[in-house]
Amino acid sequence: MAEYNKPIPQPDPHSQPFWDGAKEGKLMLPRCTTCNRVHWYPRLICPFCHSRDIEWIQGSGEGRIHTFAVQHRAFGGWADETPFVTAYIDLNEGDRMMTVLRGVDPNKPETIKCGAKVRIEFEKVSDDVSISFWRVVEGG
């Protein structure tokens, strides 16, 4: 297998449970135990109610496309993959993640729909880090 040549995130201490989950193929999300809302990215305080009681829950790994773009210009390892489709995903649990979409044709952006259902998948990019991608499973 070719070495992964795109940016590999360096997990910070506060988001470690997400990265631990990702290695096991699980989407772990921070949720405030006071207001019960899920937020993304991981915080040291709930951005909605400012409680500091935050737990990690396993998410469904399902969501919908909020919006997307097709990158025709990129740098580093991603330059070899243009065009590719980036997207913001509305999680079923609330809040939003960013990704590169799978299961879409970047040369036919008109066939990609905001609102389309997507499911998470993880790719191991180093011994320590797996990152999430989302695949379209059903049209908008």
Added chain:
Amino acid sequence: MPGPASRAAAIIGAAEANEIGYPETPKTAIQLHIEAIKNVSDQTGIPISMIDGIFSAGWSSQIAEHLGLHPNYIDTTSVGGCSFEMHVHHALAAIHAGIVNVALVSHGENGYSARATKGRGTGRPQGGDPWSPDAMFTAPYGVAGAPSNYSHAMTRHNHVYGTTPEDFAHIAVVTRQWATLNPRAIMYSKDTHPAGGPITVEDVANSRMISWPLTLLHVCLVTDHGGAVLVVSPEIARAAKTKPVWIAGAGENMSHSSMLEMGDFTATSAAASAANAYKMAGMGPEDMEMAMIYDSFTVTAGITAEMLGLAPRGEGFTLWKDGRAAPGGKFPINTNGGGLSFNHSGMYGMQLLVEAYRQLSGTAEDGGFSGDKGKQTSARSCVVNGTGGSLSTTGTLVLVAD
């Protein structure tokens, strides 16, 4: 009724660096700063030694030291291209509070020359924090630079309001019309740039795809630019040899830092910053006679026009499409040719200030201090809006002629 800080200060001069755009000999950011500062001092007759407050995006202490100044107020707010509108807001507050009398807002950025200098002389640290939210959660997905982010906003606007990239292309076309009236604009003519001169909606649609749905002509230039403005107390403004442009209202706000937290991809915090500015001014969008709107991308300008109350939600682009924003139109927007076709150093908000001063002070008529020929509008009021980051931060000013 205007708030207590309304017109508590005025801009009495706005100048650019000696050379902007694509200099043959690479320039450093500090050089662009210093040229503009010297020029605004010469223009206004206010000696640099009178400056007692210094405002720049990130490196006010270096600028003050370079000038040999020991200012009483040091502001380095650096939140993207709207920083300079915020600096004017902060300077207004500081002058209103009686803390300073002569505030310098300065910017120099070698967006073009940095290629030749290999990133040196930018005044900015290289690289970023690998533990920042974007480094961990967006950069791994190949987004790099503003175009790759802002395209997501255009897609969402198209989805929610049924708009099209061609609707937004009118913004590029009309802004280019303004550039053809400004000899200092990069895209003034075929003489200033091989791709200069008038363009059509088809040209925009057919230009190289950068980040769908944004083609090249939806995207701003990357140039060198330096600019400086002096914000002073009413007493100094009235005694100055140059015409004051009064700060009737100022406001700022932000909706997010990382685009991960952009709640509504069809809106910015300009709705809030403009509400603050209009409230201070005791004026509203109906009182504005022109606008200077940060046009990093066509979509930025279109959405911002909606946020400023100049058009209903989803219809910002119509200001350009129906010609109101064009030369000769009822509501001129981006009379210098904008970031799209005039100049855009990276953080463009300074250029908005320079042009707003130029129009409202009447200093464009005689060739102007910046070398531009021809006053393009007769507007007496202007709403100025900077946008920074990834549609993240905004600063709004309501400026009025004396």
